[in-house]
Amino acid sequence: MSDRFPASATASPTTFASVMTPLERWLAALLKGGTWIASLTIAAGLLLLLPDVHTALHRSALPPGMPLVTAGIALFILLPVLRLILMLGVFLQQRDYRYSAITVLVLLIVAAGCAVGAHWA
Template identity: 30%
Template sequence: MLKIERSIGYILRVGVIVSAAIILIGMLLLLFLPSSGPVPNSLPLIFQGLLRLNGEAFIMLGLFCLILTPVLRVVVSIFAFAKEKDYLYVAITIIVLVILIIGMSFGLVEK
């Protein structure tokens, strides 16, 4: 169990560090290459902005990674609990994941 907890902590640390690095790159790009277009607010627009080195797109990608970090932690927890054969916690964690997915889906539709 200690190994699993450490790996989950590692995932959270790496997710935050990667997100911060992407956001920092976006801030530096905005400093040197100011953007004049609209802020990308969907994944296709973010990826198009990344190809054009749009700083706002990098910042949005960093925020997206930051939001996905705890979701990844929930997914890893499902496998950790399954490995321990703790099926009650597997079920509870799956319910939490479904609630997260529903919440994110409503956020996408709310545009």
């Protein structure tokens, strides 16, 4: 142990897990699970693309694995929005209306950004 960090300042994994709130646990599970699902979806799409790597460049049709790759990327993009929705549900359940209003405002800003982006695309 270093002299710069006393023994009381370092936390073991069990003490850190014990101070996590239920919201933090749910968010961690959502982000971890969503990341795994998105990664596996992209990997499955890339595996489907592998046999057609040389012939895919000469076709005009969409290669068979591209929809899966696109779905995985979309899931990565949606994970922060799903996090906001989960937080909103928890805040409403806890009757914390201040944080609920802030979360709704952030969701509206995200929706407005998507609408403006779709308009300009």
